[in-house]
Amino acid sequence: MLISGYGNIAQRHILNLLSLTSISELVILRRTNACIEDDYGVNTLVYRDLDTALLQHSFDMALVCSPASDHFSQIETLIKSGVPCFVEKPVTTDWKLAEKLLEIHRDHPTPILLGYDLRYTSGFKAVAELINAGVIGEIWRISAEVGQYLPDWRPNKNYQLTVSSQRKLGGGALRELSHELDYLNGLFKFQLHDLKVNSRNHTFLEMDCENEVQVIANAKVAQQAYEPSIYIALDMLSRKTYRRLKVSGSDMDLIWDLVEQKVKLCSDKMESDIDVTENANQPYINLLKEFVEKVQHHDCDNSPILQGIDVMEFIKLIESKAK
Template sequence: MKTLVVIGLGNIATRHRKNLRYLMPKAKIYAVSASGRRVNSHVEYADEVLNSIEQIIPLNPDLVIIASPATFHAEHAIPLIEAKIPLLIEKPVCTSVEQATQLEHLSQQHQTPTAVGYCLRFMPTAQKLKALLIDNVIGEVFHCSCSVGQYLPHWRPTKDYRQTVSANAHLGGGALLELSHELDYLQWLFGDWQVSHAILRQSKQLNLQVEDIADVTLHNSSGVICQLHMDFLQQPAQRHCVIVGSLGRIEWDLIENSLTQYSIEGKKQHYWEPEWDRNLMYIEMLNAFINVASENSSETFATQNIASITAATNTVRLIETIKNSAQYVGEA
């Protein structure tokens, strides 16, 4: 019987436990509080609750998912990596390059399969977009424009948004870290980026001590320019990416789950399924991680499309470069 552990008791941890139960109904699933506090009540989709991180290693679990706040990821991951227990760490992998690099090196040293939960890679439109770019359907790519925005108080309606991870720097909050999916998929699609210009802003709408708006211009070695916008303010939410090439453009709407190509020959709808069950991308990510955990090779990471610890470290490094080079508006 499989033994599985999920660290964290928040919404994403509950989702992971539920999906693990669906994928492996006969497995024994343990839940652990991220803070190490004793939990006396029943935890949904868990067979048993552990009272400390230290109790995990003697169980020799088949895999562990770390769904604690990002500032705790290194603390929780290090002993598990050293014990060679396969890990899926929720994004971002850490809040500093120093910690992310430490986990990357330990993972390589101990040959521990370590992946990071950038689930947007598992949207069907994301998979199709990558294939279209590999096939050069829009020719040489010149430019991309990516934008993501959602009103923070609507993210978790049952909680005071000011008390959430997203709103607090000491928990890894701010638009760049919380919305880092965009930076991950841009590197997954196009490779490494350099920062040309960045402005980070603190609006008066939410009264946060972290950036709630980020505007960044990036460039890569192929000459592609990317303009990226992120915010915690938009109502209703929007998330899209437009890629312009010598033979046309592709528009990707992540909320509508649509992918449309435009060329001189007209419009081609490659995908459109707005009612698609978004939980499927989490299930596909778990399936990919299970494959990676069982085979533990760099080739498996590439074929499964799951974010490796190295890719996630590069994302944290890019965020740190943006923060260090940015012009700040407000107090962020």
């Protein structure tokens, strides 16, 4: 198995895959030749160059956990070599490259999956079922918010040197917190219009890209003809982590607190809590189970790339309206 990148998420994926399937050798692609101190119980090799690794090894699968700026070239090479790819979000740094990947994948069908883990949570499943059942009535507003303090994401690293704070590597709130754009599209299949965007790089953090984005818009959604209003807020500054979705309907509100792992239905007459608690690692396990199954059945469906294109097109639209 090939792993491109060796950050926290790559290490998590390695451990999870080892628990799911038999792996005889790990080949890790990273920018330095530093030895891997972790003992995974299998032969582990380090390369700096993907082409060299491909010349010397055959791979059953690859995990692309490198900076987003490296994704296109690495995925292109792997797909053309017939290596199934699990790709951490976002699929690429912009929609044009994502469209090119789709064309390449059509000519070289290969199993692929994107690492948008929030779709694999119990909370997402519960929310989707409630919304599609029409429990809350006609939706008139959708509000999704997330705030996380960037220096706390990787406490053992200087945040200024990480991907998240560098535009050239695909950093910034829009791409690093694009989970919200993905799960919103998964729930509502929305099309945004009449956008107003406030994108800021607050100087409290030293970075060269946006660390707060607010979007106000109207949207077409799959569930109804009436167009609800949309509010999306992403920030890398909040000292206390929060992540929540509120869907306001004509009959009641639905609130999904992703940190507390609770879904709540409420109105002036009732309040009902749905416990969607699960181990924090479980969505990642679910993701990789699906990837392993796709590899085993040689499922070359291109929907994961289309999913990534949808996110990148939202980002393109938001950036075009940013002030």
